[in-house]
Amino acid sequence: MRNRLLALTLGLSGSALAAALVLPVVAQESLLPEGFGTPAPSPAPAPAPTPSPTPAPTPKAGAPAAPKGAPPLAPPVTATLPGTDTTDADSEEGEAEEGASGQLKYDLPPGARRLLTRIGPLTPETGGLAPDAFGVRGQYAAAIMRNTSGRLASRWGQILLRRALASAIDTPATINGADLAADRAALLLRMGESIAARRIVQSVDYDRASQRLVAVAQQTYLATADPAGLCPYVPAGLAHGDEQTWRLSAAICAGLSGEAGPAGWAIGRVRSSGKIANFDILLAERVLGATGAGRRSTTIEWDNVDRLTNWRFGMATATAIPVPAELRASEPAYMRGWTVLAPMTDMADRVAAAPDAAARGVLSSEAYVSLLSAAASEAEPTEALAAQTETLRSAYRAANAVDRYTAMGSLWNGAGSAAQRYAALIATARAAAALPTGTEVGDDPWQLVGSMLAGGYDRNAMAWVPEVNVGTRAWGVLAVGSPRPLNGTSTGRVGKFADGDDSPDQLRSKLLLAGLAGLGRIDAGDAASAAQDLGTDLGRQTRWTRAIDLAAERREPGMVALLAATGMQGEWAKMPPYHLYHIVRALRDVGLEAEARMIAAEALVRV
Numbered sequence: 001m002r003n004r005l006l007a008l009t010l011g012l013s014g015s016a017l018a019a020a021l022v023l024p025v026v027a028q029e030s031l032l033p034e035g036f037g038t039p040a041p042s043p044a045p046a047p048a049p050t051p052s053p054t055p056a057p058t059p060k061a062g063a064p065a066a067p068k069g070a071p072p073l074a075p076p077v078t079a080t081l082p083g084t085d086t087t088d089a090d091s092e093e094g095e096a097e098e099g100a101s102g103q104l105k106y107d108l109p110p111g112a113r114r115l116l117t118r119i120g121p122l123t124p125e126t127g128g129l130a131p132d133a134f135g136v137r138g139q140y141a142a143a144i145m146r147n148t149s150g151r152l153a154s155r156w157g158q159i160l161l162r163r164a165l166a167s168a169i170d171t172p173a174t175i176n177g178a179d180l181a182a183d184r185a186a187l188l189l190r191m192g193e194s195i196a197a198r199r200i201v202q203s204v205d206y207d208r209a210s211q212r213l214v215a216v217a218q219q220t221y222l223a224t225a226d227p228a229g230l231c232p233y234v235p236a237g238l239a240h241g242d243e244q245t246w247r248l249s250a251a252i253c254a255g256l257s258g259e260a261g262p263a264g265w266a267i268g269r270v271r272s273s274g275k276i277a278n279f280d281i282l283l284a285e286r287v288l289g290a291t292g293a294g295r296r297s298t299t300i301e302w303d304n305v306d307r308l309t310n311w312r313f314g315m316a317t318a319t320a321i322p323v324p325a326e327l328r329a330s331e332p333a334y335m336r337g338w339t340v341l342a343p344m345t346d347m348a349d350r351v352a353a354a355p356d357a358a359a360r361g362v363l364s365s366e367a368y369v370s371l372l373s374a375a376a377s378e379a380e381p382t383e384a385l386a387a388q389t390e391t392l393r394s395a396y397r398a399a400n401a402v403d404r405y406t407a408m409g410s411l412w413n414g415a416g417s418a419a420q421r422y423a424a425l426i427a428t429a430r431a432a433a434a435l436p437t438g439t440e441v442g443d444d445p446w447q448l449v450g451s452m453l454a455g456g457y458d459r460n461a462m463a464w465v466p467e468v469n470v471g472t473r474a475w476g477v478l479a480v481g482s483p484r485p486l487n488g489t490s491t492g493r494v495g496k497f498a499d500g501d502d503s504p505d506q507l508r509s510k511l512l513l514a515g516l517a518g519l520g521r522i523d524a525g526d527a528a529s530a531a532q533d534l535g536t537d538l539g540r541q542t543r544w545t546r547a548i549d550l551a552a553e554r555r556e557p558g559m560v561a562l563l564a565a566t567g568m569q570g571e572w573a574k575m576p577p578y579h580l581y582h583i584v585r586a587l588r589d590v591g592l593e594a595e596a597r598m599i600a601a602e603a604l605v606r607v
């Protein structure tokens with residue numbers, strides 16, 4: 001019923017409804033080749049691969065055939081790592097019926113209620129980690145989550161952490177399950193992962209939500225532009241939270257229930273208190289107007305608004321109110337992830353936020369390409385977007401391999417910021433994986449290899465090993481990213497790599513050495529000697545290194561993923577090499593070698 005009410009709210013705004021129809025890319029003519037824009041359903045993610053060699057990929061069932069006269073579609077390429085797809089799972093367990101004042105009343109027998117002893121949507125069978133992945137120290141894990149910024153250097157680190165936080169994990173005896181769920185969801189929100197955060201919030205019955213989870217639930221439903229989702233939490237929010245925003249929420253929920261009188265009374269009381277900006281009250285009135293409970297039309301003007309808060313984002317997005325470009329430009333980084341994942345957002349805003357979201361790991365390669373395809377299918381796409389998608393189409397479907405590679409290079413070298421350059425590699429991942437190995441790609445095709453690994457196509461990247469020269473950047477990316485160690489990998493070859501390293505303070509060479517040592521692909525003693533020659537110390541010990549090493553010893557992959565994220569906050573340019581060494585080694589020790597390889601390869605591509 002709540003979803004029907006929200007549909008009513010959005011349905012009264014024609015532009016919102018039109019925008020909401022864009023995301024699935026249904027019944028639209030894509031400018032990209034078949035299989036893009038409306039990707040075939042992906043199989044359930046498999047458990048993380050083990051360090052053993054992986055078999056050759058097999059064709060996907062039901063793959064679309066190329067039309068007559070057209071160049072062949074990309075040969076079967078399969079990303080071999082779990083968690084690379086962006087899933088929009090907004091299903092809810094249980095049936096609910098509408099009660100008084102917008103509250104929801106569950107009609108479930110006691111045995112069907114969800115327990116707090118295990119919370120999360122992903123199981124090992126659907127790509128999640130084991131229930132004991134975070135160990136038994138609940139307060140410790142929660143404290144780390146609260147102190148992790150969510151701005152991670154590594155795309156693959158974010159993908160792994162999202163997977164860990166969304167797993168169905170056992171609640172340790174030292175913490176309330178709802179409180180731990182709140183900290184998991186809050187960290188996901190800071191990562192820009194609004195949909196995953198909502199799945200965690202919805203894994204706890206609203207009447208079992210703790211005070212902390214009630215506060216996080218408000219931010220989660222704002223992030224997903226779902227005002228109706230706030231309604232079950234209003235009583236608890238009024239009792240324990242920010243009274244004024246919860247009173248506005250109560251007014252909205254009363255309006256969604258058709259109770260115009262209580263809604264108007266609540267709005268008036270908030271306005272008379274003077275404790276909240278009138279602009280935020282006007283946004284609530286705009287939502288009420290969309291439900292038919294408002295008494296007058298509300299005009300929204302952003303002239304005196306200096307920042308985009310969570311409340312303003314959620315209410316404006318829910319009612320399709322355009323946000324000025326200057327406010328979008330100064331919005332927090334995590335809000336760009338929310339923007340991309342909100343289908344009712346203006347398409348131009350979603351496209352503008354997409355490169356950063358893709359580089360962070362919020363969008364998979366397929367989701368990013370599908371979004372660009374949807375945007376280009378609109379009536380009047382911008383000239384820049386039309387040119388970008390035309391080049392992207394050539395990268396996938398040009399008549400010959402050389403032309404496809406040339407188109408890829410145009411995208412890789414034509415982007416502006418660091419995030420846009422890496423997003424271009426992500427967009428071409430499948431095209432790069434499909435390129436024949438005999439294609440002329442120059443002396444150092446590191447961008448080609450990096451593009452494949454950005455999408456998880458490590459087996460396809462392995463086919464290029466005979467084509468690259470030892471000591472080049474492409475060789476370094478393959479040395480840490482390939483499923484099997486390269487023949488002859490040694491510190492001597494790392495030294496040859498360092499001779500051609502143009503990164504500041506030879507950081508790229510230090511990260512290569514750290515990755516190889518963490519994967520166990522070079523001797524520990526030789527690695528220590530080579531590190532000294534490069535002026536770094538991979539064996540440095542800190543509280544963080546001891547914590548991640550102990551988590552690996554206890555075989556706690558969830559805790560290792562969380563601690564790895566804390567060690568990758570910020571930018572790759574400021575990443576200490578010993579951090580990467582401990583991260584890669586710990587992930588390998590707990591059976592997450594594939595993720596360890598992708599993180600190490602990403603470091604060499606992005607530095």
